[in-house]
Amino acid sequence: MSRSTRNVWRKLKYGILTCGGIASAVLVYGSFTGHELLYRSILMPAVAYIDPENAHTLAVKLAAHSLVPKDRSMPDKALESKLFGKIFPNPIGLAAGFDKHGECIEGMFKIGFGFVEIGSITPLAQPGNERPRVFRLKQDKAIINRYGFNSVGHDVVINRLTNEKRRVNQGVLGINLGKNKTSTCAAEDYVSGVKKFAPFADYLTINVSSPNTPGLRSLQGKKELRNLLEKVIKARDELTQSRPPILVKIAADLTPQAKEDIADVITKAPYKVDGVIVCNTTTSRPEDLRSQHKHETGGLSGEPLKKLATQTIREMYTLTKGELPIIGVGGVSNGRDAYEKIRAGASLVQIYSAIAYEGFPIVKKIKRELAELLRNDNIGSVSDAVGLDAGESNEKFL
Incomplete structure (x- = not known):
């Protein structure tokens, strides 16, 4: 190889390394600053090549070490x-299931959630269902999971x-409680929690609605729910x-009758609860x-659930x-999406599946867009918007 050819290859190699270094620096900077476009267009599509459960575990580990973009936006009183x-x-809160x-x-809290719900947590440690048990539905912006209450248990x-x-000045913490798969008395498991x-x-939160624990959803029946909530x-x-x-x-x-039965139970003593998710x-x-x-077995979440969830919110708010x-x-x-659920009757909103597609910056984006929608409609606060599409006020919750 001639000297001139070697010089060309040396320059080309130097250029490639320089571009690679710059690209890496941009990716690191974007990931820590929470650049929405970079997450949505580059980082999250790359994560999609990782097994979905492994990607979930990686996200939790990164957040556990605070290797996440901090939301530095000013709090909005609205x-x-x-x-x-x-x-x-x-x-905007984190739904149970992410940080189990x-x-x-x-x-x-660092990425900007107003509240965080952990769990579901069962009294005894249990492995959950066998893998694979999480599936991305990329074309539908959805996820199917059948984790089955995998939990390290109460004590851990x-x-x-x-x-x-x-x-310290972080946010509100919710803890979601579940029952062990082999438990013979669900009420004892929840009372223990x-x-x-x-x-x-x-x-x-008393979780009686996961589709991945046999018999759990039967606890939503009128008699069963009364017995459980009373205890x-x-x-x-x-x-x-x-x-x-x-x-x-x-x-x-839930059938219309089941929704009526649940509403009847949870609004009357001694079974009355303080809220419903x-x-x-x-x-x-x-x-x-x-x-x-x-066609995978399990619970479907994400975009395809949106309309059904919003309609159920509206119905339960009315009931x-x-x-x-x-x-x-x-x-x-x-x-x-958040605004529609609030106007349907939700006082607060949670997310989970959307993080898998847009990454951590989605929290800041939703807050910004929600605030803009409130201002555009001349609504001073979230509480003023609750139930507007259902014809009810939220003043009694303050």
Whole structure:
């Protein structure tokens, strides 16, 4: 090889290394600053080549070490809400299922969530269902999961919460409780969770709606729900110190009669709860799903759940006569989606699946877009918008 040819190759190699270094620097800078376009166009499409459960685990580990973009935007008073005697700096929360084991609470608050819900947590550790158990439906912007309440158990999570130097001006923490797969008494599992996690929780969620634990959804039946909630509420009321609000999380796949029955139970003593989360994943499969994994068993979340979830929020808001705060979840990926759920009757909104497609900056984006929508409609606060499309006021929740 001649000297001139070697010089050309040397320059070409130098150029490639320089471009690669610049590209890497741009990616690192963008990932830590939360550049929305970079996440949506480059980082998250690259993550899509990783096994979905491995990608989920990686995201939790990054957040656990605070290797996430910090939301440095100024708090917007229009997004602030007061519920359960707590101040929510904004109405966008992390849904249960992302941080199942209480590993990355601080990291999730760092990216801008107004509240974080961890779990579901079962009394005893259990592995959940066999892998593969998480599937991306890329064409549908959806996910199907059948994790099956994989949990490290009460004691491990309590130890983490005890040792964590947490929650100074961060946000509201919810803890989602589940039952063990082999448990013979669901009520005992939930009561145990209430007693153990009450000192750490700003609210507790009784999850009776996951489709991946056999028999769990039967607890939404009128008789079964009464029996369960009576014991749970009694256990909470007997606590001598912290008595956190109790919420119940319901399914999207409910008949009109089942919704009426649930509303009748949760609005009357001694079963009355402090709020309801609407809704969990769906076992239904819309006909227009296009992705290859659409027939996998499990709960469907993401874009295809959006309309069903919003309609269920509207129905439950009407059935409960606006007496209970609703946390709306299902298919939220932008400010418009959140706004629709709020106007349907949700006081707060949660996200999960959208993170898998747009990454951590989606939280900041939703907050910004929601604030703009409120201003465009001359609405001063989130609480003023709750139930506008259902004809109810939210003043009684303050």
